[in-house]
Amino acid sequence: MVTMDASLSVVIVDDQAPFRMAARAVLRRTEGFELVGEAANGLEAITLVSEKHPDLVLMDINMPDMGGIEATRRIMAELPETVVILCSTYDVSDLPPDAATSGARAYVHKEQLGAKVLRRLWDERDLEGFAS
Secondary structure (H helix, E strand, O other), X not given: OOOOOOOEEEEEEOOOHHHHHHHHHHHHHOOOEEEEEEEOOHHHHHHHHHHHXXXXXXXXXXXXXXXXXXXXXXXXXXXXXXEEEEEEOOOHHHOOOOOOOOOXXXXXXXXXXXXXXXXXXXXXXXXXXXXX
């Protein structure tokens, strides 16, 4: 359980370094969120999340070796208290059908990820609804 004074730990998972850099910048601008690690594919994500036990994972969908949907399933099986938000460039209507059943709490288009959106997604993590 996170206290009001503690930062929320975050892992960024994306095979594209420019997006990881952009996500880091969003985290720096969002009070109460702290980056604890980065991974470039789903296999790395599973190992990192198992080691770090972050509060939040920002997870790309399409990556080499293992995509974000399968990695999310495996993370949720091991650490169900982890909040995973899928991030990609899909329109909501074009998301893979298994994205909503992966265990992720939400989806956000990469271009929409910003401090206010991140805060809203975190604050609404327990509400019904998947795509934002």
